[in-house]
Amino acid sequence: MKTPTNSINSRSEALVQMQSSIQNSVLPVVATVSHNEKLAKFSRQNFKTWQQKMLFYLTMFKLAKFLKDDPFTIKEGEVDEVTAFTAVEAWKHSDFLCRNYILNGLSDALYEVFSVKKTNKELWTSLDHKYKAEDVGTKKFLVAKFVNFVMVDSKLVVNQVQEIQLIIHEILAKGMIIIESFQVVAIIEKLTPAWNDFKNYLKHKKRKYQWKT
Template identity: 85%
Template sequence: METPINSINSQSEALVQMQSSIQNSVLAMVVAVSHNEKPAKFSGQNFKTWQQKMLFYLTILNLAKFLKDEPPTIKEGKVDEVTAFAAVKAWKHSNFLCRNYIMNGLSDALYKVYIVMKTAMELWTLLDHKYKAEDYGTKKFLVVKFLNFVMVDSKLVVNQVQEFQLIIHEILAKGIISESFQVAAIIEKLTLAWNYFKNYLKHKGKEM
């Protein structure tokens, strides 16, 4: 009959083998993933695009779940305490990989700022809160610029349209408005002296 000590030793050996198998599988997957899927380094601009690309990259590596999962805990006195210990160790290893993939996706300047984050979830959440808020502030500022822009007769219309288009291009990059809205907005911004041409453009909208 197998003694409790021998049973625990057998479980430990099996868990060590399981953990090794999991780690080898993760490493094999990492090697298999094309570096073309790796997003460019994030420097503080276009966070939403970078975030989506990084999430896709981590999903391919089967590490995305560590952006939300809390580490497993070990409860004393439980029969499966050895199993729980192995699970915690495996979680720490995968979290280490996930966190460092995100860190390596940051510019050198941001890397130095966020190096103190201990878990992938903590790092991901902080980046999300900070840069989504900044992105919202930028969008709000651009919309205000867009709404307050007024053309005047004292300047060349072509130059003013170009200036207005720069604002619109920034807004389009943020995904705030469509191209058709852009065209309509430029027409509406023309001064009173251009009323005849404005009406002409409105009637010719479909052909244009």
């Protein structure tokens, strides 16, 4: 049966190992990974892409665990003060790096907004909830813009086709998929009644091609 002293020594040894693990796994990586390539700062656009790149960046530095871990604490009397202090300081250092990598990945305006968050978990979760919701709203807006687009005879058809293609490009950039054949049919269907003969010609040509295949 372990005596209280042995139990405390065991916890101390475990804590020292944990401290060593933090220092050995984080600090050397920070020293050796090149900082030449930096993430573009997030400024409310393409959050999902930025988030995935930031997560990879933090994982590369072995700091991703600090996005979900609560602040490190030690109960009084579990270990000696020196060991406890050193372990806590090692955790705080890595937590500080994680927090500032995220904040420095934000635009100046967003930095001011999110720097008030007290923990990395709160910071990361706040960004996730706010901008994933905004991404969804933007996707719905783009889809509606595409569906409701109406061609008119008062504008050049070529210019209007280019407008539709720009909307499609924005939709694809948001990670949504529109197969090419659907894009073509959608554009044909949006031609005005003045182009009915041409629309029928294109549809007939498309059917002939499909039958041949």
